[in-house]
Amino acid sequence: MKSRLRTFLLAAVATLTATGALAQLATEGMPQLDLQRTQIGAGMYRIDAQVAATPEQRQIGLMYRKQMPQHEGMLFVFERPAVQCFWMKNTLIPLTAAFVADDGSIVNLADMKPLDETSHCSTKPVRYVLEMNQGWFGQHHLAAGSRLRGPVFEPRR
Structure with a gap:
């Protein structure tokens, strides 16, 4: 029983520390890079995507980045499909958001301007949103209906 309690307490402290560290990044205007x-x-093409899976990670997203390599992006992962809406508060680089269904198919794309608080939403419920440098999808001839591949899009057992 003591070992379970200890494990639980250690996990709780780690979670609070990580959450506090993310909150600290946001208040200091620093990008999350790890x-x-x-x-x-x-x-x-292959994309090296950072995964924003917690509410805190998703909230910060790509804020405060001054640049991002062309082959990199950020994949936002939500617990269940829903209409997802994104804006560009504190985001310094122009991005395109691909709203992606569970099977990896792109539902719709939205170009977003830096520091703009206009909402850009999926046209259907989705669980994933992939942000890339603006123009990347067009340059690689990817549009609504194109399919992305990767472990995250494989059927759950």
């Missing part, structure tokens, strides 16, 4: 990564296939 998120878990996943590989996503898009046609013959």
Whole structure:
């Protein structure tokens, strides 16, 4: 029993520490650069995507970044499909959001301007949103209906 309690307390402290660290980044205007990564296939291209899976990580997203390499992006992962809406508060680089269904198919794309608080929403409920540098999807001939590949889009068992 004591070992379970200890494990629970250690996990709780780690969670609070991580949440506090993320809150600290947001208040200091610093980008989050140490998120878990996943590989996503898009046609013959590979994307190195940071994964924003917690509410705090999703809230900060790509805020405060001054640049992002062309082959990188951020994948926002939600618990269940819903209409997802994004804005660009404190985001300094132009981005395109791909709203992505569970099977990896792109539902719709939205170009977003830096520091703009206009909402850009999915046209259907989705669980994933992939943000890339603005123009990346067009340059790689990807549009609504195109399919992304990767472990996150594989059927759940």
